[in-house]
Amino acid sequence: MMKRHILIFMIVGLLGSPVILANNSAERTYKKEYYSNGNLKAEGWQKQKQKTDYWLFYHPNGEVASKGHFTKNQRSGYWYFYSKKGQIEKEGHLIQNRAQDWWIFYEIDTAKKSKFQYKNDQKHGYALHYRKNKLIKAEKYHKNQKIGEWETLRDFRRDNPEATF
Numbered sequence: 001m002m003k004r005h006i007l008i009f010m011i012v013g014l015l016g017s018p019v020i021l022a023n024n025s026a027e028r029t030y031k032k033e034y035y036s037n038g039n040l041k042a043e044g045w046q047k048q049k050q051k052t053d054y055w056l057f058y059h060p061n062g063e064v065a066s067k068g069h070f071t072k073n074q075r076s077g078y079w080y081f082y083s084k085k086g087q088i089e090k091e092g093h094l095i096q097n098r099a100q101d102w103w104i105f106y107e108i109d110t111a112k113k114s115k116f117q118y119k120n121d122q123k124h125g126y127a128l129h130y131r132k133n134k135l136i137k138a139e140k141y142h143k144n145q146k147i148g149e150w151e152t153l154r155d156f157r158r159d160n161p162e163a164t165f
Helices: 153-159
Strands: 006-012 018-024 028-034 040-047 050-058 064-071 074-082 088-095 098-107 112-119 122-131 134-142 145-150
Touching: 134 153, 145 153
Parallel strands: none
Antiparallel strands: 006 018, 028 040, 040 050, 050 064, 064 074, 074 088, 088 098, 098 112, 112 122, 122 134, 134 145
């Protein structure tokens, strides 16, 4: 069994109140995983054999595949995903490995970008489609089913007066 060493320091501040700093270095370790060919597959922090904090994952060719944070072995927070050529494909919020809130999808070859709202890993809310940073279409989803589509901003605003971005 590994001994855990806890260092505790008491520092008396300017006002005479004590400040306690604790460091439990045995709790968190930096881990690297490798492909069978020896290339780096993943790297990041572990705490009690679970992924925690920031992690990087790599394609077999060495390009970054994804990066983001873990909480108790589940992806959480803002994540980025890349192609094997290193180009960003998508980015967005994850909570317990499930897509939430806004996600952005990139089509590098066509200069298109789409933003979707997610709830519990399903499209739920609005989707906005852009070409060369100009809005070209809006859609509305409910539990992954498209329930509306608009190609002009005027029509979208007319049918969705409550929408705010």
